[in-house]
Amino acid sequence: MIKSAICExxxxxxxxxxxxxxxxxxxxxxxxVSNGGGLGIIAAGNAPGEYVREQVRIAKGLTDKPIGVNIMxxxxxxDEVAKVVVEEKVNVVTTGAGNxxxxxxxxxxxxxxxxxxxxxxxxxxxxxxxxxxALIAEGGESxxxxxxxxxxxxxxxxxxxxxxxxxxxxxxxxxxxMAAAFMLGACGVQMGTRFLSAYECSIHPxxxxxxxxxxxxxxxxxxxxxxxxxxxxRTPFARDYFKAEYSDISDEDLENLGVGALRAAVVDGDNExxxxxxxxxxxVVNKEQSAAEIIKEVVSEAEPILKxxxxxxx
Ligand code: TUI
Numbered sequence: 447m448i449k450s451a452i453c454e455x456x457x458x459x460x461x462x463x464x465x466x467x468x469x470x471x472x473x474x475x476x477x478x479v480s481n482g483g484g485l486g487i488i489a490a491g492n493a494p495g496e497y498v499r500e501q502v503r504i505a506k507g508l509t510d511k512p513i514g515v516n517i518m519x520x521x522x523x524x525d526e527v528a529k530v531v532v533e534e535k536v537n538v539v540t541t542g543a544g545n546x547x548x549x550x551x552x553x554x555x556x557x558x559x560x561x562x563x564x565x566x567x568x569x570x571x572x573x574x575x576x577x578x579x580a581l582i583a584e585g586g587e588s589x590x591x592x593x594x595x596x597x598x599x600x601x602x603x604x605x606x607x608x609x610x611x612x613x614x615x616x617x618x619x620x621x622x623x624m625a626a627a628f629m630l631g632a633c634g635v636q637m638g639t640r641f642l643s644a645y646e647c648s649i650h651p652x653x654x655x656x657x658x659x660x661x662x663x664x665x666x667x668x669x670x671x672x673x674x675x676x677x678x679x680r681t682p683f684a685r686d687y688f689k690a691e692y693s694d695i696s697d698e699d700l701e702n703l704g705v706g707a708l709r710a711a712v713v714d715g716d717n718e719x720x721x722x723x724x725x726x727x728x729x730v731v732n733k734e735q736s737a738a739e740i741i742k743e744v745v746s747e748a749e750p751i752l753k754x755x756x757x758x759x760x
Pocket of ligand 1: 468518544545564590591592674
């Protein structure tokens with residue numbers, strides 16, 4: 447049984463978060479993860495506040511366990527989503543892709559536990575000072591918007607920079623990854639890609655199939671030219687976009703190339719036009735399972751590895 451500070455703090459059974467994946471992490475998936483003993487997180491992505499409200503209500507109709515909402519701070523709707531989480535009394539807010547300082551006091555006053563994704567030690571120190579209850583250190587092995595540093599390098603440095611519990615994310619998809627995260631100083635993990643194969647994850651079947659078939663070299667990073675690097679499967683869209691980045695196309699035209707690509711992947715499973723966000727760990731995702739089975743499997747793989755670690759020391 448793996449228990450850590452984050453379980454007691456949030457009232458969850460296992461120290462496993464499900465990443466807030468834009469267009470993917472809806473109320474149904476989040477509720478399944480929370481019912482499985484982890485923390486289910488609804489992704490606001492670029493959606494309006496009313497979408498988030500609806501998904502929170504769906505989740506609350508399916509579970510009485512804690513639920514989180516991830517706010518993507520580059521979203522034009524971030525301000526309204528920041529209010530919705532207060533009105534709907536969500537238990538936990540995680541943030542990504544920016545600095546959430548201006549919202550933190552209001553969330554804390556509403557009794558919300560605030561857990562920002564940090565991509566640097568400076569941000570970790572700032573968030574600690576402003577009252578975050580834990581931090582997520584997400585390395586660039588993750589799917590979606592990626593920071594500079596790898597999980598291996600980022601997690602221990604964030605742990606040294608804060609007194610708060612740290613959740614490791616990026617490149618974690620099985621018990622080995624979970625055990626390694628604890629060795630780096632984390633007291634929990636967040637997984638996104640692994641949950642793409644959950645029965646309760648409503649992505650297009652061809653997205654799921656791509657994840658199940660993915661190998662170790664199947665992802666690539668695009669978007670560096672516009673300052674928003676994103677990791678996705680190496681599909682025709684990703685290759686074309688990458689080529690366009692290094693052509694003489696204008697920034698505006700490049701930006702337009704990406705419009706609608708997440709929807710095309712998640713909703714339509716469109717191999718040509720879709721941007722299939724996925725982390726480097728996609729290769730270890732080999733079967734469909736329920737969210738609860740995923741959590742139990744990862745935790746039960748990690749336990750003997752962590753127990754055996756003491757045999758390494760005389
Ligand atoms: O946010 C993510 N992953 C995402 S967001 C997304 S949707 C998207 N849409 C348009 C453009 C880009 C993405 C898909 N995947 N992960 C959390 C994360 N946050 N990773 C890195 C960061 C981060 C980066 C900088 C957090 C804080 C930060 O601070 C910058 C600052 O202001 O100091």
